[in-house]
Amino acid sequence: MSAGVSTVCNRRPLLVLVVWFALLMGTVEGLILLFFQRINWANWGRLIHVLPSIVWISPIVDGLIFGVLAAALILAARSRPKLSITRAAFFLFTMFTVYAWAAATERLTYWACVPLGIGVAASATRWFSQHQESVLRFCAKTLPWLATAVFALAFISSGRQWLQERIAIDRLPPAPPNAPNVLVIVIDTLRADHLSSYGYYRPTSPNLDSLVGQSVVFDDAITASSWTLPSHASMLTGRYTFEHGADNVKPMSLLSNSMHALGPRYPVLSEALAARGYRTAAFSGNRIYFSREMGFGRGFSRFEDFSTSDMFLRTVLTRRCARVFNYPKLRRAAMRLGFRDPGVRKRAPEINHSLFQWIDGDRTRPFFAFVNYFDVHSPYISETQKFSHGKGTPADYYDDGIADLDTHIGELLQELQKRHLSQTTLLIVTSDHGELLGEHGMTGHWNAGLYRQLIRVPLFVRMPGVVPAGLRIATPVSTSDLPATIVELLGTGGQKPFPGPGLTQLWKSSTPNPDWPYPLSEVTDIFYDSGQKSAGHWEYMASMVNSRWHCIFHPKGTAELFDLLKDPEEEHNLAASAEGQQVVRDFGSRVQELVSQRHPHSPAVPVLEQAVAWKGR
Amino acid sequence: MRSELVALYGGPDQIMGLASGLAAAVGVVLMFWNKLLVTVGKIGNKLRPSWHRGQDQE
Numbered sequence: 077m078s079a080g081v082s083t084v085c086n087r088r089p090l091l092v093l094v095v096w097f098a099l100l101m102g103t104v105e106g107l108i109l110l111f112f113q114r115i116n117w118a119n120w121g122r123l124i125h126v127l128p129s130i131v132w133i134s135p136i137v138d139g140l141i142f143g144v145l146a147a148a149l150i151l152a153a154r155s156r157p158k159l160s161i162t163r164a165a166f167f168l169f170t171m172f173t174v175y176a177w178a179a180a181t182e183r184l185t186y187w188a189c190v191p192l193g194i195g196v197a198a199s200a201t202r203w204f205s206q207h208q209e210s211v212l213r214f215c216a217k218t219l220p221w222l223a224t225a226v227f228a229l230a231f232i233s234s235g236r237q238w239l240q241e242r243i244a245i246d247r248l249p250p251a252p253p254n255a256p257n258v259l260v261i262v263i264d265t266l267r268a269d270h271l272s273s274y275g276y277y278r279p280t281s282p283n284l285d286s287l288v289g290q291s292v293v294f295d296d297a298i299t300a301s302s303w304t305l306p307s308h309a310s311m312l313t314g315r316y317t318f319e320h321g322a323d324n325v326k327p328m329s330l331l332s333n334s335m336h337a338l339g340p341r342y343p344v345l346s347e348a349l350a351a352r353g354y355r356t357a358a359f360s361g362n363r364i365y366f367s368r369e370m371g372f373g374r375g376f377s378r379f380e381d382f383s384t385s386d387m388f389l390r391t392v393l394t395r396r397c398a399r400v401f402n403y404p405k406l407r408r409a410a411m412r413l414g415f416r417d418p419g420v421r422k423r424a425p426e427i428n429h430s431l432f433q434w435i436d437g438d439r440t441r442p443f444f445a446f447v448n449y450f451d452v453h454s455p456y457i458s459e460t461q462k463f464s465h466g467k468g469t470p471a472d473y474y475d476d477g478i479a480d481l482d483t484h485i486g487e488l489l490q491e492l493q494k495r496h497l498s499q500t501t502l503l504i505v506t507s508d509h510g511e512l513l514g515e516h517g518m519t520g521h522w523n524a525g526l527y528r529q530l531i532r533v534p535l536f537v538r539m540p541g542v543v544p545a546g547l548r549i550a551t552p553v554s555t556s557d558l559p560a561t562i563v564e565l566l567g568t569g570g571q572k573p574f575p576g577p578g579l580t581q582l583w584k585s586s587t588p589n590p591d592w593p594y595p596l597s598e599v600t601d602i603f604y605d606s607g608q609k610s611a612g613h614w615e616y617m618a619s620m621v622n623s624r625w626h627c628i629f630h631p632k633g634t635a636e637l638f639d640l641l642k643d644p645e646e647e648h649n650l651a652a653s654a655e656g657q658q659v660v661r662d663f664g665s666r667v668q669e670l671v672s673q674r675h676p677h678s679p680a681v682p683v684l685e686q687a688v689a690w691k692g693r
Numbered sequence: 694m695r696s697e698l699v700a701l702y703g704g705p706d707q708i709m710g711l712a713s714g715l716a717a718a719v720g721v722v723l724m725f726w727n728k729l730l731v732t733v734g735k736i737g738n739k740l741r742p743s744w745h746r747g748q749d750q751e
Contacts, residue, residue, distance in 0.1 A: 178716065188713030188720075195723030202727065 087150070089162050089212045094142045096215040097169040099222040101176055102135030103229065105392060108180040109134075125363065125382060126390050132230035133387040137394055138176075142169055162212075166204050171197035176392040186396070244350075244377035248441065251353030255442040256539065257501040258349065258562055259492075262311070262446070263481065264304060264362050265453040265521065267510030268297070268534045270471075270478055278463060280478040283486030287505065287536045289546050292583050296552040297535035298595035298621050299509050302521050304365040305337055306598065307508035307555070308372065308448070312344040314559035314574030317598040319674055322371065324600060338371030345559040346375025348573050349444040352566070357443070359431050361422045361450030366508075376446070380430055383422070421457070424449050424484035432491055451481040454511075454520060471513045499540050502565055506555055507533035515645065526619040526628050528638070528646050531597045537579070539565060549582050552621045554595035575674060594620045594666055620663045627651075627663040635660045 109126045145168050146161075153159045175193035178184050184192070204211055268274045273285040273293065287293075300310035301317055309315075309322035317323050322338040338344075346356045357378040360366045367373075367381040382390075389398055431445055458464070458476030460483075468476075485505075492498045510530045512518045521530050535555065537543050542565060557576040564578035582589065597619045619628040626646060628636040637656045638646040650656035722729065 183709060183712060184716050185709065185713040188717040191717045191720030191724070193720065195720030195726075199723045199726055 090146050090149075090165055092212060092216050092219060093162070093165050093169060094146050095139065096219050096222065097173060098139030098142050099135045099219070099226055101169070101173040102133075102138040102391070103131055103222075103226055105138070105176045105180050106131035106134040108177060109390070109392075112181050112183075125367075127382050127387055128233035128236075129230070130387045130390060131233060132226050134391045135226055137388055137391045138172075141172070141393055145169075162208065163201055163205060166211075167197045167201040170200045172393070179392045241377050245355060245438075248350060248355070248377075249353045251442050252567075255352070255354070255566065256542075257442050257497060258354070258444040258566070259501050259503050260311075260444075260446045260558070260562075261485070261488075261503070261505045262308070262448045263452060263485075263505070263507045263534075264366075264448055264450050265509065265511050266478065266507035266533060267529055268295075268507075268532045269529070270475060271534055274534060278475055280463075280475050281482045283482045283489060284505065284534070284536070286486075286489070287503075287538055288548075290540070291503075291536040291538035291545065292543050292547045292549060292579075294535040294537075294553050294579070295548055295550045296621070296623070297506060297533050298552055298554055298597060299507070299531045299533055300554060300556045300595075300597055302509045302526055302530040302597065302599050304362055304508050305370060308366050309338045310554075310556035311506075311508070311558050312346065312372065312446075313338070313342045314345070314556055314576050315342055316556060316596050316670075316674065317600075318671065323598070325365075325370070338374070340374070343573050344375050345562060345574070346444065346446070348375075348559070348563060349566075350375050350377070353441060354444045355438060355441045356445075357431075357434050358446040358448075359427045359434075360448045361424070361427055362448050362453065363422060363450075366448045378434060383426075383430075386422075421450060424451050424481055425487075428484060428488050428491070431488075432495075435495070435497075448508075449481055449484075451484070452477040452511075469513075470519060474511065474513055501539075502542075502562065503536070503538040504558060504562070505534065505536040506558070508555075509533065526597050526599055526617055528621075528626055528640070528644070531619070531621075537561070544583055547583055549579075550623065551582055551588055551592050552595050552623060553579055553582070553592070556595075593670065594622045594663070596620055596667065596670060618667060620667060625659050625663070627660055629664070629667070 106126070109130055110128065113126060142165075146165055149159070149161045149164050149168075153161050171193040173193075174196045175189045178189040178192055179186050270276050270278075271281045271284060272279050273281065273288045274295070299307045301307045301323075305325070306317040306320075306323050309320045310317065313320045320338060320342055325337055346358070350356050356376045358366075358372065358376045358380065360372075360379070360381040363381040363386075368379040369381075373379040388394065427447060427449060431447060435443055435445070452474070456470065456473035456477050458473065458480050460480055461473075461476050462479045463475045464472035489498070492501060492503075509521055510528075510533060511521050512527065512529050515529050516525075516527055518525075533555065535553070538545075554576070557579055559574040560572070560576045561579040563572070563574060564580050577593065582592070599617050617628065617630055619626060621627075621640075624639060624641050626638045626640055630636070635651045636646075636649045637651040637660055638648070639650060640646075651660055
């Protein structure tokens with residue numbers, strides 16, 4: 077038999093093997109990823125982040141890969157007639173299957189999975205050589221059952237979410253007539269002092285700056301924490317970290333789908349607005365810490381963090397290919413070829429598209445949309461490189477990201493205008509925390525403390541006809557007051573589901589309010605990054621800000637105090653001075669007063685009180 | 694939860710190195726399993742005659 081005829085004869089069994097292995101490997105791989113994702117939250121292992129749709133997407137991806145391999149074997153057989161395509165395919169498919177299953181557990185190094193895969197494939201192929209016909213018959217016979225199982229899993233995983241959303245919307249009560257929409261935009265990692273409207277020397281944000289003349293601008297908005305998870309929790313619950321307790325990632329239950337950071341103790345803004353008949357949705361770019369799995373899905377009828385299309389890059393094999401983006405030279409080469417960095421980064425254009433697709437889906441009800449843009453977050457990857465030009469300082473790259481995102485925020489504002497939603501939407505733009513760019517000898521924001529560059533963020537509030545335009549407020553405020561503010565602006569008939577003063581009081585009064593509570597910020601060690609520390613042993617920091625002073629309480633009763641009027645960069649610690657000691661004690665008392673007013677039974681309280689027990693050093 | 698993990702396969706990341714080494718060794722053994730069996734058989738055959746020889750001399 078000629079090589080060409082032999083190749084033709086081998087194609088049908090080859091096709092059966094491609095599909096059979098793709099279905100088996102992909103489905104089991106998806107189940108392993110889902111299962112071990114839960115285990116990996118429990119103190120060790122790498123994050124995986126997959127949705128249930130991985131169980132049907134993985135077979136598709138693997139099928140494509142195996143199809144390419146099969147085509148390569150057919151081509152190779154033309155120059156090597158003695159090559160048994162079927163046996164070679166069986167070897168390769170078995171090798172990749174064992175590799176993927178072993179690697180998906182995240183319990184073996186990837187390099188160890190290679191010899192394991194090759195060894196198992198070699199043994200299996202020796203056995204296959206002696207039982208080839210019966211194995212191929214078995215594969216052909218079981219193929220329809222495998223395909224049916226995968227289709228069923230696809231229907232269950234993707235259909236379930238759609239159905240849940242429909243049910244949630246059908247259960248909404250009627251909304252008040254002419255109720256305004258609410259759009260909250262959180263720009264992850266954006267510090268206020270890098271926006272032109274906050275005095276920065278570079279024109280990083282012309283579109284955001286255009287909001288100045290249309291909004292109330294808060295010059296000193298302080299976040300409740302210096303990283304995403306607790307900060308978002310505070311923005312949705314109106315509570316500080318010592319109350320809501322979402323200070324870190326919590327172990328995921330093996331069987332249930334319960335919340336894993338933000339617990340059900342306090343109501344969230346999404347629930348309050350859904351109870352008023354609002355359609356609610358969140359669109360997250362920070363899909364590690366602002367996600368449904370972290371407990372933020374409560375009250376949102378739709379929560380888009382990881383999308384189905386993301387799962388195409390979350391299988392074991394495609395994730396290995398995506399590692400090219402970890403190497404700067406390879407990343408630049410890939411980006412020149414048109415690839416954008418995959419993985420956790422979801423960019424503003426995609427978020428805007430999803431947001432408006434959802435808004436346009438139902439215009440019969442008012443909507444509440446909560447958007448997190450991740451574009452400014454590190455690694456600082458910019459398409460335009462407006463300020464760095466490809467070779468700058470971290471601050472240059474950071475500004476690049478702001479400029480890029482600002483363009484897309486401009487597009488969002490235009491889309492709102494096009495749909496005649498600008499006049500009927502309460503728009504709030506803020507950030508969850510800032511970023512250190514070399515100040516205090518540190519970069520980033522993880523475990524970097526509570527310096528001003530980390531907790532001072534922009535805050536714009538726009539609602540034409542209701543919120544005054546062009547007003548700037550200097551009083552330091554907390555972003556945890558946003559829920560109370562939104563509910564006040566919407567009017568709740570006297571109900572106050574959220575604590576804290578609504579910020580409306582500040583613009584309704586013509587004089588500054590000297591009794592306005594000082595914003596509190598808190599941070600604990602990040603569980604995932606500091607995997608060596610066990611639960612119960614975490615270092616706690618708290619800080620409080622007023623118009624002049626910023627006091628940071630460190631563990632074991634030490635403190636830093638900065639005079640913001642004379643030292644806005646917080647470079648000179650005045651805690652040891654006579655005046656400073658008095659100020660620190662005063663701030664400590666205020667923290668304790670706040671704690672006693674809000675929630676004196678929180679388990680975090682004793683640690684907070686210890687932290688603020690100033691020892692006069 | 695920790696005890697469940699230890700029962701399933703648990704422990705700190707240090708065990709990952711050990712498990713990976715074992716997995717790689719298993720893979721190598723499986724690659725050359727046939728040759729390994731043949732080699733072990735040959736060694737066994739060589740040893741058996743010399744042992745029998747020792748018994749005859751006694």
